[in-house]
Amino acid sequence: MDHLLSDTALEWRDRARDVGRNVILPNAWKYDRLQQYPWEIKQAMAEAGLMSVWIPKEYGGAGDGVLELCVVVEELSRYCGGAGVLFAVNALGSFPILLAGTDEQKQKYLPGIATGQTLIAFALSEKGAGSDVGGMACRAEKDGDGYVLNGVKKWNTNGPTADVNTVFAVTDPESRSRRISAFLLEKDFPGYKIGYIEDKMGIRCVPVGELELNDCRVPESALLGGKAGLGFKQAMLTLDHARPGVAAQAVGCAQGALDFALVYATRREQFGRPISSFQMIQQKLADMAIKVSSARALVYAAAMAVDRGDPSMTKYAAMCKCYGTDIAMEVTTDAVQIFGGYGYMRDYPVEKYMRDAKITQIYEGTNQIQRLVIARNMIKEATQFDYLTGYIPVPEELR
Numbered sequence: 001m002d003h004l005l006s007d008t009a010l011e012w013r014d015r016a017r018d019v020g021r022n023v024i025l026p027n028a029w030k031y032d033r034l035q036q037y038p039w040e041i042k043q044a045m046a047e048a049g050l051m052s053v054w055i056p057k058e059y060g061g062a063g064d065g066v067l068e069l070c071v072v073v074e075e076l077s078r079y080c081g082g083a084g085v086l087f088a089v090n091a092l093g094s095f096p097i098l099l100a101g102t103d104e105q106k107q108k109y110l111p112g113i114a115t116g117q118t119l120i121a122f123a124l125s126e127k128g129a130g131s132d133v134g135g136m137a138c139r140a141e142k143d144g145d146g147y148v149l150n151g152v153k154k155w156n157t158n159g160p161t162a163d164v165n166t167v168f169a170v171t172d173p174e175s176r177s178r179r180i181s182a183f184l185l186e187k188d189f190p191g192y193k194i195g196y197i198e199d200k201m202g203i204r205c206v207p208v209g210e211l212e213l214n215d216c217r218v219p220e221s222a223l224l225g226g227k228a229g230l231g232f233k234q235a236m237l238t239l240d241h242a243r244p245g246v247a248a249q250a251v252g253c254a255q256g257a258l259d260f261a262l263v264y265a266t267r268r269e270q271f272g273r274p275i276s277s278f279q280m281i282q283q284k285l286a287d288m289a290i291k292v293s294s295a296r297a298l299v300y301a302a303a304m305a306v307d308r309g310d311p312s313m314t315k316y317a318a319m320c321k322c323y324g325t326d327i328a329m330e331v332t333t334d335a336v337q338i339f340g341g342y343g344y345m346r347d348y349p350v351e352k353y354m355r356d357a358k359i360t361q362i363y364e365g366t367n368q369i370q371r372l373v374i375a376r377n378m379i380k381e382a383t384q385f386d387y388l389t390g391y392i393p394v395p396e397e398l399r
C-alpha cells in the first residue's frame with residue numbers, strides 16, 4: 001500500500017523499520033518477560049529522530065503530522081506492540097500542549113519531547129471514571145497564585161517513567177460543561193507520587209501505574225493554555241488526534257502476527273505437506289491479509305482527516321480505532337491458531353501479539369465508546385440526507 005504514502009512518510013517508515021528489525025525484534029520478548037521499560041529501545045527511537053515526527057519545526061520537531069506518526073507507530077508495533085505504545089504515548093501526552101498550550105508551555109516541553117529527552121504521559125482516567133470522563137473526582141483548587149491537586153489517576157500509561165504528565169482534574173464541581181481543567185505536572189512537583197504499578201497481560205514493557213496527588217501544589221503556569229474549564233474538550237480533541245495511533249499500533253500487531261503465521265505456514269509440515277498448501281489455512285491467511293489492509297487504509301484516511309482538520313475527524317478517528325483494534329484481535333488470535341499447540345506457548349512468538357493487541361480494544365476509549373461516538377456523529381450528519389425524506393412514507397400515510 002506504499003502508493004498511498006508520500007516519500008516523506010515512506011522515509012519515516014524506513015527509519016522505524018531499521019529500529020524495529022535491529023533493536024526491537026531481538027529484545028521484545030526479553031522485556032515482555034521482565035516487564036521492564038526498555039531504555040535501549042527508547043534510546044534507539046530517539047537517535048533515529050522518531051520522537052520528533054509530530055512536533056512542529058519551531059519547537060525542534062520534524063513538523064510532520066498524524067499520518068506520519070501512524071506510519072511510524074504501525075511499523076514499530078509490527079515487532080512489538082509494547083514498543084509501539086511506548087512511542088505513541090508521547091504523542092498522546094503532548095497533543096494537549098500542541099493543541100491548547102501557551103507558547104511558553106510549548107517552548108518549555110516540546111523541544112525535549114522531540115529529542116526523546118523528556119517523556120510524557122496522559123492522566124485522564126480514574127478508578128471510578130474510565131469511559132465516563134466527566135465523572136472524574138480528582139480536584140484542583142485555586143490557591144493564591146496556583147492550584148492544589150488531590151486525587152488518584154488510574155491506568156496512566158508511561159506515567160511511572162514520565163518526566164511530565166498531562167493531568168485532568170475538576171476545577172469547578174458545580175459546572176456541567178466547564179467542570180474540568182488540564183495541568184502539566186512535572187515529576188518533582190511536591191505531592192506528585194507514583195502509586196501502584198500494574199501487572200499486565202500485554203504491552204508489558206511499558207509501565208502503567210497510578211498517579212497519587214497529595215496536596216500537589218502547582219504554579220498558575222501549569223494550567224494548560226492558561227485557561228480553566230476547558231479540560232473536557234481538550235481531552236476529546238486530544239483523543240481525536242491520538243486514536244488513529246492506537247489503530248496503527250493494532251494494525252502493526254496484526255501485521256507482525258500475520259508475518260509470523262505466513263512464514264510458519266510455509267515451513268510447518270503435516271500429512272507430508274506444508275500446512276500453507278491446505279485450503280483452510282489459505283482462507284485464514286487471505287482473510288487476515290484483507291482485514292489488515294482494509295484497517296490500514298482506514299487508519300491512513302482517518303489520519304489525513306485529522307491532519308486537515310476535517311469536521312468528520314472525530315468519527316473517522318473512532319472508526320479506525322474501533323475497526324483496526326477489533327481486526328487486530330481477530331488476526332492475532334488466528335495467528336495463534338495457525339501455530340497450533342506451539343502458538344499457545346510462550347517459547348513461540350505469536351501469543352505475545354494476541355496479548356499486546358487486546359489492550360488496543362480498551363484504552364483511549366473502549367470500542368463500545370467508539371461505536372457510540374461514531375453513531376452520535378452519524379446522527380448529527382443525518383440532515384444531509386433530508387432529500388430522502390420524501391421517499392419515506394410517514395406511518396399515517398400507510399394506514
Ligand code: CAA
Binds near residue numbers: 125155157
Ligand atoms: N471534540 C470537541 N468537543 C467535543 C468532542 C470532541 N471530539 N466530543 C464531545 N465534545 C464536547 C461536546 O460537544 C459537549 O460540548 P457542550 O457541553 O458545549 O455541548 C461536551 O464536549 C460534552 O460532550 P458529551 O455530552 O458527548 O459528553 P459525554 O459525557 O456524553 O461523554 C464520551 C462523551 C464520548 C463518552 C467521552 O466521555 C469519551 O470519549 N469517553 C472515553 C474516554 C476515553 O477515551 N478514555 C481513555 C483514557 S486515555 C487512555 O486510555 C490513555 C492510555 O492509557 C494510553
